[in-house]
Amino acid sequence: MADQISDVSVSLCSSSKYVTPFRLNYKQDGVEKTWDYIKGHDSIAILLYNKDRDVFPVVKQFRPAVYAAKIKAFTDGQKVDTDKHKGEEGMTLELCAGLMDKDKDVTEMAQAEVLEETGYKVPLENLKKITSFRNGVGVRGTLQTQFYAEVTDQMKVGSGGGLVDEGEQIEVVELSGRDALKFIMDETITKPVWMMFAFTWFFFMKDKE
Amino acid sequence: MADQISDVSVSLCSSSKYVTPFRLNYKQDGVEKTWDYIKGHDSIAILLYNKDRDVFPVVKQFRPAVYAAKIKAFTDGQKVDTDKHKGEEGMTLELCAGLMDKDKDVTEMAQAEVLEETGYKVPLENLKKITSFRNGVGVRGTLQTQFYAEVTDQMKVGSGGGLVDEGEQIEVVELSGRDALKFIMDETITKPVWMMFAFTWFFFMKDKE
Numbered sequence: 001m002a003d004q005i006s007d008v009s010v011s012l013c014s015s016s017k018y019v020t021p022f023r024l025n026y027k028q029d030g031v032e033k034t035w036d037y038i039k040g041h042d043s044i045a046i047l048l049y050n051k052d053r054d055v056f057p058v059v060k061q062f063r064p065a066v067y068a069a070k071i072k073a074f075t076d077g078q079k080v081d082t083d084k085h086k087g088e089e090g091m092t093l094e095l096c097a098g099l100m101d102k103d104k105d106v107t108e109m110a111q112a113e114v115l116e117e118t119g120y121k122v123p124l125e126n127l128k129k130i131t132s133f134r135n136g137v138g139v140r141g142t143l144q145t146q147f148y149a150e151v152t153d154q155m156k157v158g159s160g161g162g163l164v165d166e167g168e169q170i171e172v173v174e175l176s177g178r179d180a181l182k183f184i185m186d187e188t189i190t191k192p193v194w195m196m197f198a199f200t201w202f203f204f205m206k207d208k209e
Numbered sequence: 210m211a212d213q214i215s216d217v218s219v220s221l222c223s224s225s226k227y228v229t230p231f232r233l234n235y236k237q238d239g240v241e242k243t244w245d246y247i248k249g250h251d252s253i254a255i256l257l258y259n260k261d262r263d264v265f266p267v268v269k270q271f272r273p274a275v276y277a278a279k280i281k282a283f284t285d286g287q288k289v290d291t292d293k294h295k296g297e298e299g300m301t302l303e304l305c306a307g308l309m310d311k312d313k314d315v316t317e318m319a320q321a322e323v324l325e326e327t328g329y330k331v332p333l334e335n336l337k338k339i340t341s342f343r344n345g346v347g348v349r350g351t352l353q354t355q356f357y358a359e360v361t362d363q364m365k366v367g368s369g370g371g372l373v374d375e376g377e378q379i380e381v382v383e384l385s386g387r388d389a390l391k392f393i394m395d396e397t398i399t400k401p402v403w404m405m406f407a408f409t410w411f412f413f414m415k416d417k418e
Contacts, residue, residue: 005235005236005237006235006239007241009234010233012231013231020283021228021230022221023221024219026273027214028296029378035273036228064246065346065347069249073233074229074248131394131396133401134399134400137275139247141277141299187342191343193343197402200409201409203413204413
């Protein structure tokens with residue numbers, strides 16, 4: 001079970017290839033300023049809808065950054081009591097998503113990500129771009145491009161689950177069409193706002209375009 | 210003008226009080242793993258609607274992290290040609306928003322942020338919570354709580370603009386009610402997804418609750 005989290009401790013990271021802090025030195029209206037930010041990758045996210053069974057295949061996984069934020073794991077050397085703070089606190093529901101860390105076409109990257117994480121082999125022509133936006137504005141201004149794809153049971157050729165070699169441990173969860181609307185505003189489910197936006201697009205904007 | 214950006218350079222940041230990288234060491238199903246993340250603050254954002262004139266007061270500002278992401282300012286010592294990459298590239302439209310960096314009531318923080326940034330003095334009872342969610346899940350799992358507040362011209366007691374002492378330089382822009390719906394999907398306007406979500410809530414979900 002992906003939420004079986006134990007032996008948790010925190011360390012200050014003197015250098016990290018994943019979160020590299022930079023400083024922008026600049027003048028605004030002639031006044032010297034600085035701003036610290038981190039290097040990030042642009043990303044893709046795909047809202048999948050299985051029309052055969054009126055379900056949205058989404059992914060469930062343990063997110064260390066969410067777990068850390070919830071339990072305030074911001075002290076060097078901190079040991080976390082995992083009886084008190086179970087792995088469940090760090091589990092999120094998200095759309096299938098990935099980083100644009102290869103120099104490949106964005107739609108092909110989306111197709112590959114869907115196969116890796118959910119096991120659906122989606123034809124390229126089924127992947128419709130919804131829109132793009134900035135995921136963050138404070139410390140990381142990366143762009144996310146969102147896609148929508150209708151899938152069928154026939155397209156399910158694998159079990160998904162992510163790249164085990166890269167430490168990914170992803171569970172595919174099917175959200176029923178009826179529940180998805182309630183899901184948007186359900187604060188008891190830990191989820192990113194970009195997923196909520198994709199569902200509002202599906203329910204309220206998709207057929208008006 | 211806030212978009213008059215010059216003398217831009219990039220430096221690697223050996224230590225930053227704004228983006229502190231931590232590492233979570235843990236076992237998942239008994240397998241040792243690590244994940245790097247940064248310490249962040251939870252935040253608030255407030256969707257304001259001026260019903261006297263059917264406009265949404267929003268804020269426009271230069272966002273160094275967005276500018277850096279767009280121009281790929283990720284090299285130590287890099288000098289940026291600001292004739293080629295004008296400050297305009299880093300300007301965003303956002304809802305009035307702030308960090309939960311004080312130990313105060315979330316609604317009172319929202320009230321103070323609205324006054325600081327937009328000059329509206331909103332009664333506490335006008336601030337209705339919309340929902341809350343995770344802003345990010347990869348490297349920073351911070352929570353954003355969103356509010357909605359109807360305001361009137363009478364409540365406008367100042368010019369807003371943010372805290373100049375803290376380097377904030379914020380312009381209040383009024384988005385017309387008619388344009389706001391188109392705005393959601395307009396990719397030419399640089400904006401965070403949480404703002405897009407707030408507008409979809411206003412147009413499609415607000416009166417159904």
